[in-house]
Amino acid sequence: MMARLRTVKRSVIALLVVGAAACDATPPPVGMERGEELFETCAPCHGDAAAGDPKIAAPAIAGLPQWYIQEQLAGFQGGFRGRHADDLPGLRMRPMAVTLNREGDIESVAEYVASLDPVFPASTLHGNAGAGANSYIVCVACHGADGLGNPDLHAPPIVQLDDWYLLAQLRNYKSGARGTAPADVWGTTMRVNTLAMDDQAMQNVIAYVQTLR
Amino acid sequence: MVPNLVQASSYASSIDGLILLVAVFVGVGFIVAEGMFFWLIWKFRARPGEKSQYLTGSEKHVKRWITIPHGLVLICDVFIIIGSVRVWYDVKQHLPEADSTIRIIGQQWAWTFQHPGADNELDTDDDTFTVGDLHVEVEKTYHFRLESRDVLHSFSVPVFRLKQDAIPGRSITGWFRPTVTGEYDVQCAEICGIGHGVMAARIHIEDANQHAAWLSSSSAATTP
Numbered sequence: 034m035m036a037r038l039r040t041v042k043r044s045v046i047a048l049l050v051v052g053a054a055a056c057d058a059t060p061p062p063v064g065m066e067r068g069e070e071l072f073e074t075c076a077p078c079h080g081d082a083a084a085g086d087p088k089i090a091a092p093a094i095a096g097l098p099q100w101y102i103q104e105q106l107a108g109f110q111g112g113f114r115g116r117h118a119d120d121l122p123g124l125r126m127r128p129m130a131v132t133l134n135r136e137g138d139i140e141s142v143a144e145y146v147a148s149l150d151p152v153f154p155a156s157t158l159h160g161n162a163g164a165g166a167n168s169y170i171v172c173v174a175c176h177g178a179d180g181l182g183n184p185d186l187h188a189p190p191i192v193q194l195d196d197w198y199l200l201a202q203l204r205n206y207k208s209g210a211r212g213t214a215p216a217d218v219w220g221t222t223m224r225v226n227t228l229a230m231d232d233q234a235m236q237n238v239i240a241y242v243q244t245l246r
Numbered sequence: 247m248v249p250n251l252v253q254a255s256s257y258a259s260s261i262d263g264l265i266l267l268v269a270v271f272v273g274v275g276f277i278v279a280e281g282m283f284f285w286l287i288w289k290f291r292a293r294p295g296e297k298s299q300y301l302t303g304s305e306k307h308v309k310r311w312i313t314i315p316h317g318l319v320l321i322c323d324v325f326i327i328i329g330s331v332r333v334w335y336d337v338k339q340h341l342p343e344a345d346s347t348i349r350i351i352g353q354q355w356a357w358t359f360q361h362p363g364a365d366n367e368l369d370t371d372d373d374t375f376t377v378g379d380l381h382v383e384v385e386k387t388y389h390f391r392l393e394s395r396d397v398l399h400s401f402s403v404p405v406f407r408l409k410q411d412a413i414p415g416r417s418i419t420g421w422f423r424p425t426v427t428g429e430y431d432v433q434c435a436e437i438c439g440i441g442h443g444v445m446a447a448r449i450h451i452e453d454a455n456q457h458a459a460w461l462s463s464s465s466a467a468t469t470p
Contacts, residue, residue, distance in 0.1 A: 077440050115356075118375045121395065124356040128444035 063137030068145025071138055074129060075146075084152045085195060090122035092198040096151025098182070101189045102143035106130045110139075113214030120210045122201070153246055154195045160233070160240030168238040171226055180245040187219040192246050196239045203227050203235045254430060254451060255406035256423040257337050262407065264329045271322040279315070341421055344389040348380070352392070352399030352412040355441030357432060364461065374464040378447045381464075383457040384427050392418040400436035403449055409435050424451040 061067040075083070078091040085093035094102065108114035115127030133139050172180075175188035182190040191199060205211035212224030230238075253259050292298075303309055347368050349360035359380045363372025368391075382388055392401055394412035402409040403422070410420050432447035452460060 074440075116377045118351070118358040118377055121353060124358075124377065125354045125441065128355045128441040128446075131444055 060135060063141050065141070065145055065148065067137065068141035068143070071133065071142040072145050074132060075142070078125070078129075082152070083146055083149050085154060085198075087154075087157065087195065087197055090125075090198075090201070092195045093152045093154050093193075094146050095149035097147060097193060098184065098190065099140075099143045099147040100184050101182070101187075102146050103139050104187065106133060106139045106143065108217065108220075111216055113217040113220065114211065117205075117210040119208060120205055123205075123210075151193055153193060156196050156240070156243050158196045158200060158236050158239060160236030160238070162237070162240040162244050164234075165237035165239065165241030168230070168234055169241050172238065172242075175222075180242050191242050196243060199239045199242065200235055203230065203239075204232070252405045252426060252428070252430070253407075254424055254426040254428070255403075255408065256425055257333070258405065258407040258425075260333050260336060264326075264333050267329055268326055271326065275315075275319065275322070338420075341389070341419070342387050342423075344421065345386040346383075347389040347391065348382070349391045349393065350380070350401055350412075351395060352401065352434065352438075352445075353395040354397065354439050355434070355445035357401070357434075357445070357447040359447075361461075361464070374461070376464070380432060380447060380449045381457060381460050382424050382449065382451055384424050384451050384453055387421060387423045389419060389421050392420060397438050398436050399434050399438050399445070402433045402435035403430065404433070405430040405449075411436060424449075427451050427453055427456075 061070060072083075075094075078089055079085055079094055080091075083093065083095035085091050105114060109123070109127045109130035110133070112127075114120075115123030115125075115130070117123065133142060172191075175186045176182055176191050177188075180190065180192035182188045202211065206220070206224040206227040207230065209224070211217075212220035212222075212227075214220070227235075253262065301308055303312070346362060346366055348362070349368060351358040351360070356377050357380070359376050360368065361374045361376070361381060362368045363370065363374060365372060390401075392410055392412045393416070394414045396414060398414070399412040400409055401412055405426075406422050406424070408420070408422055410418060412418065428451055430449050430451070432449050434442055434445035436442075438445065450460070
């Protein structure tokens with residue numbers, strides 16, 4: 034009888050210890066470990082390797098610069114991305130970004146995503162790269178002749194982005210679904226450059242960008 | 247008061263009354279039944295030399311312990327059914343004349359609201375679209391057209407005691423009349439994917455002046 038009581042007592046103590054450990058809400062320190070943990074929220078859409086999924090309009094983000102991912106997440110949180118009725122993929126992304134609400138969350142997940150092997154998704158559009166080369170002259174000032182971007186001008190490396198994603202964003206800029214919020218200073222600059230482009234011109238310039246890889 | 251217990255619509259109190267009615271009937275029944283249960287356990291506890299009995303329940307004096315409570319439950323049910331039908335008719339069957347009509351669109355994982363402009367007509371050029379913020383005027387009756395762009399959602403405003411499923415391919419009409427000014431939660435009450443838990447919005451219930459000011463300051467219309 035006493036032996037059984039001792040066993041029950043030990044079991045209860047063990048359960049309490051395990052329970053207390055499970056309730057410990059202390060997050061890992063800011064950095065890769067926390068970023069990897071947070072990335073579990075992103076993986077269902079962007080994939081385990083962050084290679085994206087065009088079927089649900091989730092772009093490849095693996096290996097994009099940390100500063101760019103941070104800025105976009107901050108934009109989603111700040112409400113100047115993913116808060117327009119036309120931007121359905123953005124509307125899906127914004128609540129996910131809002132969950133990164135502890136200090137250092139955005140930096141951590143951005144660091145982790147930036148550390149992943151970059152992917153260069155295959156082309157899905159059929160623009161005229163030759164015609165697009167002329168249009169790209171306007172883009173060179175910020176995105177560079179090689180399309181690798183310029184952090185000082187908040188211009189991302191567009192060679193790495195899905196072509197369908199680039200087209201969707203150019204359309205968003207033109208329609209005003211993106212780049213109209215006063216807080217989105219760099220988006221406003223980008224929007225101005227899309228206003229004169231029709232859909233074919235957008236596809237052409239994207240086709241040219243794909244040749245820069 | 248707990249924010250979500252505020253009664254901010256014309257029918258919130260009647261829904262609360264119905265819930266209270268059910269709670270009182272069930273609560274009283276539970277307490278009496280449990281009291282009787284433990285009293286019987288104590289009264290007929292094991293005693294030395296006394297054998298237990300097998301009761302078939304066929305004798306009248308035994309059977310009445312079932313039939314009388316059963317009859318009382320049925321009487322309670324009648325009151326609950328009468329109350330439910332009245333509330334259901336008021337909230338779901340009866341559509342009072344609208345002062346204004348809005349469109350509510352659910353999509354993973356945001357609420358888009360289409361407000362009529364100065365002409366008070368929906369689907370005209372001066373409509374205002376907002377994501378995550380619904381603006382309404384207190385003491386005005388609103389019809390809403392609820393739609394979904396992708397999967398099942400449920401438009402829920404706890405302070406209104408309003409919850410209505412949104413079904414892809416359908417436009418569901420409902421109504422509400424805000425009675426208290428303030429800013430309250432809107433949520434999705436139907437599991438709709440990984441972001442369901444953060445599919446939230448706010449409803450701003452404004453007086454006439456505040457609402458007119460918001461309407462005039464709201465951005466130009468955009469078409470979704």
